[in-house]
Amino acid sequence: MPQERDLEAVKRAKSRFPLLEPIARRWSPRAFRDDPVEPEKLGSLLEAARWAPSSFNEQPWRFLVAVRRDDPEAFEKLSSCLLEGNRSWAGRAPVLLLTVAKTYFGDDPTRKNRHAWHDVGLATAQMVLQAAALGLSTHLMAGFDRDRARELLAIPDGYEPVAVMAVGYRGDPETLPPDLRERETAPRARKPLEEIAFGGRFGAPLSLRPSVEVEEEG
Numbered sequence: 001m002p003q004e005r006d007l008e009a010v011k012r013a014k015s016r017f018p019l020l021e022p023i024a025r026r027w028s029p030r031a032f033r034d035d036p037v038e039p040e041k042l043g044s045l046l047e048a049a050r051w052a053p054s055s056f057n058e059q060p061w062r063f064l065v066a067v068r069r070d071d072p073e074a075f076e077k078l079s080s081c082l083l084e085g086n087r088s089w090a091g092r093a094p095v096l097l098l099t100v101a102k103t104y105f106g107d108d109p110t111r112k113n114r115h116a117w118h119d120v121g122l123a124t125a126q127m128v129l130q131a132a133a134l135g136l137s138t139h140l141m142a143g144f145d146r147d148r149a150r151e152l153l154a155i156p157d158g159y160e161p162v163a164v165m166a167v168g169y170r171g172d173p174e175t176l177p178p179d180l181r182e183r184e185t186a187p188r189a190r191k192p193l194e195e196i197a198f199g200g201r202f203g204a205p206l207s208l209r210p211s212v213e214v215e216e217e218g
């Protein structure tokens, strides 16, 4: 396995322009240490989510938090909703968290909030970056059984399970089976800026003046 510092270097975001440190450093591991997450750090993650912007300030996000050591039963319930490929590693994280979207505005279920998922994603992004700033790792998962989660966790009508997130301190890749170990230590990949950012219309090249451009690392 690469040395600890080598792995952080391999995983670090390579960018043409400068990034905030937690953005550059964040990545999604599968190996977690057994150490618990301090309650105040978990509180900071949830505060970070709470202060996200949202359409009409609806704040359509809800979070179901299962801390393995405090409530093994709740943890097991949420863990049992994960698809096997995720449960094998995420079931060993100290915390699992389900993000849920409230799909309507205010008290009127007929007023659909088309941006509910967007805003849950935005709040989740804030949580993920707050975690990175606190030295914690996170890994989001779409691979879970929504119907089972809805039933086991008593999610009411008008609310939709969105994603499960594992939270904890990153562990040793050597603790993973060989296929996952390989992915754990592989460099991260992204589409180039030209493919995702356009000028005035879709597909038009965007010119970015390189006054603050930095050398691409690696």
Ligand SMILES: Cc1cc2nc3c(=O)[nH]c(=O)nc-3n(C[C@H](O)[C@H](O)[C@H](O)COP(=O)(O)O)c2cc1C
Pocket: 026, 027, 028, 029, 086, 139, 140, 141, 142, 143, 144, 163, 188
């Ligand atoms: C909504 C969402 C769903 C994801 N679902 C899974 C999943 O079910 N299993 C998994 O191993 N990773 C999952 N991921 C993690 C992505 O594969 C990962 O973020 C992506 O490969 C980029 O890697 P990075 O986060 O290390 O930069 C998911 C990520 C997001 C945001």
